[in-house]
Amino acid sequence: MMIRTAPAVPKAGGPGDTLGRGGAARRWRGNPALTLLAVALGVMMVGIDGTIVAVANPAIQSHLHASLAGIQWVSNAYLLALAVSLITAGKLGDRFGHKKVFTAGVAGFAASSAAIGLSGSIAGSITLVIAFRALQGVFGAMLQPTALALLRKNFPAEKLNAAIGIWGAVIGASTAAGPIVGGLLVQHVGWEACFYINIPVGVIALAMSLLVLRETDPSPAARSFDIPGIAALSGGLFLLIWGLIKGPDYGWGSARTLAFLGAAALAGLLFVLRESRAAQPLLPLRLFRSASLSAGVVLVVLLMFAMFGAMFFMTFYLENVHGLDPIAAGVHLLPMTAMLIVGSPLAGALITKLGPRLPLVAGMALAAVAMFGLSRLGAASSPNDTIAWFVLLGLGLSPVMVGATNVIVGNAPAELAGVAGGLQSTAMQVGGALGTAVLGAVMSARISSLLPASWHAAHLPALSPAQLAGVKSAVSVGAAPVTSSTPAQLASEITRISHATFTAGMHNAFLVAAAVALAGAVIALITKRGNSAAAAHAGI
Numbered sequence: 001m002m003i004r005t006a007p008a009v010p011k012a013g014g015p016g017d018t019l020g021r022g023g024a025a026r027r028w029r030g031n032p033a034l035t036l037l038a039v040a041l042g043v044m045m046v047g048i049d050g051t052i053v054a055v056a057n058p059a060i061q062s063h064l065h066a067s068l069a070g071i072q073w074v075s076n077a078y079l080l081a082l083a084v085s086l087i088t089a090g091k092l093g094d095r096f097g098h099k100k101v102f103t104a105g106v107a108g109f110a111a112s113s114a115a116i117g118l119s120g121s122i123a124g125s126i127t128l129v130i131a132f133r134a135l136q137g138v139f140g141a142m143l144q145p146t147a148l149a150l151l152r153k154n155f156p157a158e159k160l161n162a163a164i165g166i167w168g169a170v171i172g173a174s175t176a177a178g179p180i181v182g183g184l185l186v187q188h189v190g191w192e193a194c195f196y197i198n199i200p201v202g203v204i205a206l207a208m209s210l211l212v213l214r215e216t217d218p219s220p221a222a223r224s225f226d227i228p229g230i231a232a233l234s235g236g237l238f239l240l241i242w243g244l245i246k247g248p249d250y251g252w253g254s255a256r257t258l259a260f261l262g263a264a265a266l267a268g269l270l271f272v273l274r275e276s277r278a279a280q281p282l283l284p285l286r287l288f289r290s291a292s293l294s295a296g297v298v299l300v301v302l303l304m305f306a307m308f309g310a311m312f313f314m315t316f317y318l319e320n321v322h323g324l325d326p327i328a329a330g331v332h333l334l335p336m337t338a339m340l341i342v343g344s345p346l347a348g349a350l351i352t353k354l355g356p357r358l359p360l361v362a363g364m365a366l367a368a369v370a371m372f373g374l375s376r377l378g379a380a381s382s383p384n385d386t387i388a389w390f391v392l393l394g395l396g397l398s399p400v401m402v403g404a405t406n407v408i409v410g411n412a413p414a415e416l417a418g419v420a421g422g423l424q425s426t427a428m429q430v431g432g433a434l435g436t437a438v439l440g441a442v443m444s445a446r447i448s449s450l451l452p453a454s455w456h457a458a459h460l461p462a463l464s465p466a467q468l469a470g471v472k473s474a475v476s477v478g479a480a481p482v483t484s485s486t487p488a489q490l491a492s493e494i495t496r497i498s499h500a501t502f503t504a505g506m507h508n509a510f511l512v513a514a515a516v517a518l519a520g521a522v523i524a525l526i527t528k529r530g531n532s533a534a535a536a537h538a539g540i
Contacts (some may be wrong), residue, residue, distance in 0.1 A: 110202025165348025339394025
């Protein structure tokens, strides 16, 4: 499918009549294909960073002598800062221009990446690493919603699905590359290189963005920043993500977990009340008058719920149950991400032809079948038994990623494209956190119910409550609690029980994910093709 480009309009007798730098810049600026390439380079940094750090964490912990809590915050600080900033960043783009906010995000993301590496190699401080990771999250939040808004503003409606498809393929490719590139860099260069790699990518992305991106006009609908709305939304998202992150440590039924989740619900209610009364709201609630847009938000949450939950458990399954190293585990995940890379542009073309409803329903149904297939894996299964299910999962998720994004951004008025992009990106983060937390709770409950009886039936040494808690903690990530001093026969039996219990928990988690995907297929029935002109006419 060819992408239509905007023709250059040089001034007679002026610089545009030449082939000099100014004339070339005018010909390039606003070109849809070059715009897509520029925003893809920026978003690529965020995609790689989402998975590359997981591979670098063990080396960071060893080099900086960080505690378990400290190394967890290397990821959590980024996630929290990213999640709470996305909609506000989209609003900033609507107010000041998406190009300005996007280029600031690219520059800041690259600079904060350099600061993270220097904090470790020169300062040797885990505290500084965590602080700069939070700053990196804020700059990352400036990239995703403005990238979607720039695509929305520069592509005609009939080409937008193709652009979003390629955008989705870039996210899939960079996400897939993260573990492999990270493993190679950690092994041959050092963990700092996992962050330094963003510097050359950022420089290229910034130069291209300044050259080819066309600034969007500030939106009259974004004249106010709605500070109370920002405070309520940011506070609510922070409390929700914090509660989901810390729930496994505090206990899902503990007073602290319930307090955070309850406070998040209260902040969400205050946000809705504020937005219903504000003259210039941060997130106009009229957007949700579109049933299709609302369904798109829910579908993005369900998409990331299934995807993040699946990858969270499959990494432990491949590495701890089957003993693969991180690079080999990343290679085994490639069938899914390869299908995202191949399937996203194809899904864009299909959605352009058929509309989003049928591809979305089919995609969620395929994802449900794939999740059910993954639930049948056991400790004795081969790692290669995952390939067919990962291919099916990637093919299912592709039209959902493209179609749900289209119905969110395409059904919002053009002047709220940044807010719509922020809404889509926030739904991705919330869905991922929910998937990891909810499926983790399902896994933990199954392990807690099976492990004591299985341990006793195998006539293994009795465990004290503290020892049982330690064994459950190890088994929940697929590890067998044995040491080099454990007798071989005893170690073999403990390993068998541990892996069988882990895969039983994984079975339940994937069944829940399959049910969620099926629910998404039903919700997809109410979606329709994006039509911002109709939305604007209807006052949405």
